[in-house]
């Protein structure tokens with residue numbers, strides 16, 4: 392088996408706990424790997440690096456092309472630009488992919504959710520171009536380019552085709568943001584009409600779309616959105632299948648890919664050993680498929696599905712009392 396070199400960023404808050412768990416599971420499942428561990432976030436500064444996204448960390452991802460990342464803390468309303476936004480822009484990780492599916496043994500309103508959220512990751516309101524016009528009046532610039540809108544639309548249709556998905560739904564607000572969301576919509580529609588006419592395609596105004604999702608999430612197959620909408624709606628959808636502890640994610644570009652859970656650094660439970668590591672383990676599974684270790688990915692997936700279905704070692708967010716390590720050990724115990 393080929394040995395992989397994978398960059399690992401523990402991150403802040405619960406990051407080191409959940410990333411450590413994911414590493415343990417992948418190694419126990421037989422992954423042959425050299426981890427290149429480097430910091431990002433507040434931890435990087437505490438360790439004496441020059442800033443929250445050290446040049447060494449960025450260079451390592453550029454060199455090795457794949458990273459597993461823990462969440463990092465971002466100050467609200469002041470301070471440095473989000474490490475995640477910087478990473479996505481600097482590495483051109485233009486597509487965020489977040490599969491949301493109902494899990495065995497995790498009781499929620501619905502038991503048959505199975506959707507993929509694809510979010511444009513580099514522009515929109517997250518361009519971070521904000522200005523004070525005069526005291527008391529500030530603006531934030533929403534950027535949409537034909538290049539990025541076309542690129543994410545093509546990515547979504549290609550991804551949907553590969554995953555044998557049937558339908559793409561685009562959420563938008565082009566009735567109000569006629570130019571920016573209008574461009575996003577036009578690019579999506581063009582890729583559909585010119586390149587993927589065999590996939591079903593629909594456009595839904597986002598506010599009504601959110602209502603429809605909570606009424607019946609099974610009507611969504613692949614959901615395509617610009618940056619801010621994708622950020623918000625993926626947390627909403629996480630709530631449909633058991634919360635932030637169970638939804639994985641990836642940030643994909645043409646040159647590199649960074650895998651990370653949807654959740655943040657959860658300062659309220661950091662260091663207590665109670666975080667659910669599943670979302671990070673699932674992100675690891677997505678990473679394994681990306682590096683063509685499908686057999687190991689499947690082994691892990693079956694193991695955690697079994698632990699969840701059994702229900703004896705659930706973490707607190709899923710109604711159980713297991714700690715991070717107990718859950719991780721249970722998953723390792725089920726590896727076949």
Ligand code: NAI
Nearest residue numbers: 462463464465635636653654655656657659660666667708
């Ligand atoms: P959060 O996702 O960290 O936490 C929201 C709630 O969910 C909290 O009650 C937390 O305890 C719970 N939670 C999250 N992950 C969990 C897990 N694995 N197991 C059990 N419970 C879990 O969101 P919040 O509080 O809005 O953000 C905290 C920090 O994280 C902020 O600085 C934010 O900027 C950052 N953040 C970083 C992300 C990243 O690095 N990818 C993504 C989202 C937020």
